[in-house]
Amino acid sequence: MQLFKNFCTPTVNKNGLLVDFQLNVPESYNFGYDVVDEMARLAPCDRALVYTNPDKVEKTFTFGDISRLSNKAANALKAQGVKKGDKVLVILKRNYEYWYIVPALHKLGAVAIPATNMLTVDDITYRIETADIRFAICTPDGSTAEDMLEAAAQKRQLESVFVVRRDLPGAINLTKLIDSADESFTPVDTKAEEPMLIYFTSGTTGYPKAVVHDHTYSLSHIITAKYWQNVRENGLHLTVAETGWGKASWGKIYGQWLCGCAVMVYDFDSFSPHKLLRIMEKYKVTSFCAPPTVYRYFIKRNMSKYDLSALEHLTTAGEALNPSVFEKVYEQTGLCLKEGFGQTESVLMLGNLVGTESKTGSLGKPTPLYNTMIVDEDGNELKENEVGEIVVVPQKQQYGIFMGYCGDEKLYESVWRNGVYHTGDTAYKDEDGFYWYVGRIDDLIKTRGFRVGPFEIENVLMKHPAVLECAVTGIPDASRGQAIKATVKLADGFEKSKQLEKEIKRFVNKKVSSYKHIQVLEFADEMPKTISGKIKRTDIRSIDRTKIC
Structure with missing residues (x-):
């Protein structure tokens, strides 16, 4: 019924x-x-x-x-x-x-x-x-x-x-x-x-x-x-x-x-x-x-x-x-x-x-x-x-x-x-009336005069086999205003290394516009999350501010 x-x-x-x-x-x-x-x-x-x-x-x-x-x-x-x-x-x-x-x-x-x-x-x-x-x-x-x-x-x-x-x-x-x-x-x-x-x-x-x-x-x-x-x-x-x-x-x-x-x-x-x-x-x-x-x-x-x-x-x-x-x-x-x-x-x-x-x-x-x-x-x-x-x-x-x-x-x-x-x-x-997500207002990154949503870059990151979870945030940068940073949790079978860091950055940067290039990539054992399981970019930004200070 x-x-x-x-x-x-x-x-x-x-x-x-x-x-x-x-x-x-x-x-x-x-x-x-x-x-x-x-x-x-x-x-x-x-x-x-x-x-x-x-x-x-x-x-x-x-x-x-x-x-x-x-x-x-x-x-x-x-x-x-x-x-x-x-x-x-x-x-x-x-x-x-x-x-x-x-x-x-x-x-x-x-x-x-x-x-x-x-x-x-x-x-x-x-x-x-x-x-x-x-x-x-x-x-x-x-x-x-x-x-x-x-x-x-x-x-x-x-x-x-x-x-x-x-x-x-x-x-x-x-x-x-x-x-x-x-x-x-x-x-x-x-x-x-x-x-x-x-x-x-x-x-x-x-x-x-x-x-x-x-x-x-x-x-x-x-x-x-x-x-x-x-x-x-x-x-x-x-x-x-x-x-x-x-x-x-x-x-x-x-x-x-x-x-x-x-x-x-x-x-x-x-x-x-x-x-x-x-x-x-x-x-x-x-x-x-x-x-x-x-x-x-x-x-x-x-x-x-x-x-x-x-x-x-x-x-x-x-x-x-x-x-x-x-x-x-x-x-x-x-x-x-x-x-x-x-x-x-x-x-x-x-x-x-x-x-x-x-x-x-x-x-x-x-x-x-x-x-x-x-x-x-x-x-x-x-x-x-x-x-x-x-x-x-x-x-x-x-x-x-x-x-x-x-x-x-x-x-x-x-x-x-x-x-x-x-x-x-x-x-x-878009021209057909479909909506495409960019991010929370607080998550927008302002770099070199452009506004960049983290999701577009995260999409590309997720295509790399080594990436299990990721978050893209902005960090202070003297020349750009903000630089784009990726925080990555690796999938099973992959180990942190400078070589892998460079490989992932190259993988992404070849696929996105130059103003969206990742400048900094950091590996994390666990991503900070809310109790509902959503990644907390606010926590990542807070940690980054502490490091910079």
């Missing part, structure tokens, strides 16, 4: 390409009732979730199961004082409980705040204070629950700490409460434009921002799932992201269930490309989404060695895609990677949608949800092939974009300058 048809009016052309899209949003809307419970009524035996882990635990949950368990969880949490409007921190990794506890919070009208288990105690206390968090729900794995109790001792507004499948002094065993709770739940009315969810960004340029979304956010992911990821009724979609990141909302629950598609969950701690490919092979995954880094590891394993015959569609987002990765994936699977672009603050803004002829390495074109354009520093729209900032100009329907930064109204006003949302990402648009 595909419930998305109840909430939108899509217009597609003869090739199946989405050309217009209108959301039909009722005044009162709740994903827990209007999607989960309705799917349970219409298709109670259809798969909603297929779960496994490295210990070979296997569980399958139907929509009937999710509806019943989310009612029980809502009753259990309500009995402990959780009510409409309360902020609830949810750190459940890829534990199967996430998929009925989050709908339970939606049913209660509480505001769910998913977060990663990689947070330290200081990270947790920052979130508690910033978002005024009252309750926390924890995974039984690792030290998350203990860290949460330590944070609760420092921040008294955190009233209760729940943990699933575990007894721990000072915490409440939520699994036991759910087991004994009633299966019938009295609905709590929620308006479509009331807060539903908060995500903290990964903090690439400062403290993480608390991004607030309303209930229409879940509906807006119809475009993400149906028209970009190409999920289908009774299919099985796998997005790699852990539930603490916004990408989980893109690919692990909302749009997929609205389209009647089951979600595949592999609950791992240590990433193994071989094991993940075996999961896709065994469970017959039909659509898959991951950041380019995952595909880079996949192609080194050779995807053609696995039986991926059930796989119909591949998508990628989260960082820019190197064309060499795109080409290798196609060579090994026969499937074209469909890149997309969005932020924690939005759903899919740009994408190579179903039915389009993609251009290798392009972000695609604007989706109908957003009036997206590229502007200069004064807000003027730029011509073709001119680099500027990606912005969103409000239109009549503006669903799926965030409603504020919790606790930081000034920051919200700064990114919505003159009524236009400034993404902070730069790109250019």
Whole structure:
């Protein structure tokens, strides 16, 4: 059953390409009732979730199961004082409980705040204070629950700490409460434009921002799932992201269930490309989404060695895609990677949608949800092939974009300058309307009077067999203003040497314009990354400034 048809009016052309899209949003809307419970009524035996882990635990949950368990969880949490409007921190990794506890919070009208288990105690206390968090729900794995109790001792507004499948002094065993709770739940009315969810960004340029979304956010992911990821009724979609990141909302629950598609969950701690490919092979995954880094590891394993015959569609987002990765994936699977672009603050803004002829390495074109354009520093729209900032100009329907930064109204006003949302990402648009990523505004390198985006040079670097990961930054230079520096993590089988350094520089500099030549190349054992896995060029620049001083 595909419930998305109840909430939108899509217009597609003869090739199946989405050309217009209108959301039909009722005044009162709740994903827990209007999607989960309705799917349970219409298709109670259809798969909603297929779960496994490295210990070979296997569980399958139907929509009937999710509806019943989310009612029980809502009753259990309500009995402990959780009510409409309360902020609830949810750190459940890829534990199967996430998929009925989050709908339970939606049913209660509480505001769910998913977060990663990689947070330290200081990270947790920052979130508690910033978002005024009252309750926390924890995974039984690792030290998350203990860290949460330590944070609760420092921040008294955190009233209760729940943990699933575990007894721990000072915490409440939520699994036991759910087991004994009633299966019938009295609905709590929620308006479509009331807060539903908060995500903290990964903090690439400062403290993480608390991004607030309303209930229409879940509906807006119809475009993400149906028209970009190409999920289908009774299919099985796998997005790699852990539930603490916004990408989980893109690919692990909302749009997929609205389209009647089951979600595949592999609950791992240590990433193994071989094991993940075996999961896709065994469970017959039909659509898959991951950041380019995952595909880079996949192609080194050779995807053609696995039986991926059930796989119909591949998508990628989260960082820019190197064309060499795109080409290798196609060579090994026969499937074209469909890149997309969005932020924690939005759903899919740009994408190579179903039915389009993609251009290798392009972000695609604007989706109908957003009036997206590229502007200069004064807000003027730029011509073709001119680099500027990606912005969103409000239109009549503006669903799926965030409603504020919790606790930081000034920051919200700064990114919505003159009524236009400034993404902070730069790109250019070609003569066919395709967008091409350049980099974050802060990442642009100004050398010899030219503005250079790091991604173009990184694309070439990634074609060298010795390069596993890389980042291009600018360093101070008396004659150029900034010189171009490459930081490289080597692939297995390669050793650092002056000879290899010169070879990689020659390899790149032969393929790019002279003003884009790499002047400095440095090898790194590990690249500095955010806890979401994105390379932090800001850290590299900070280290370089220290060296120069």
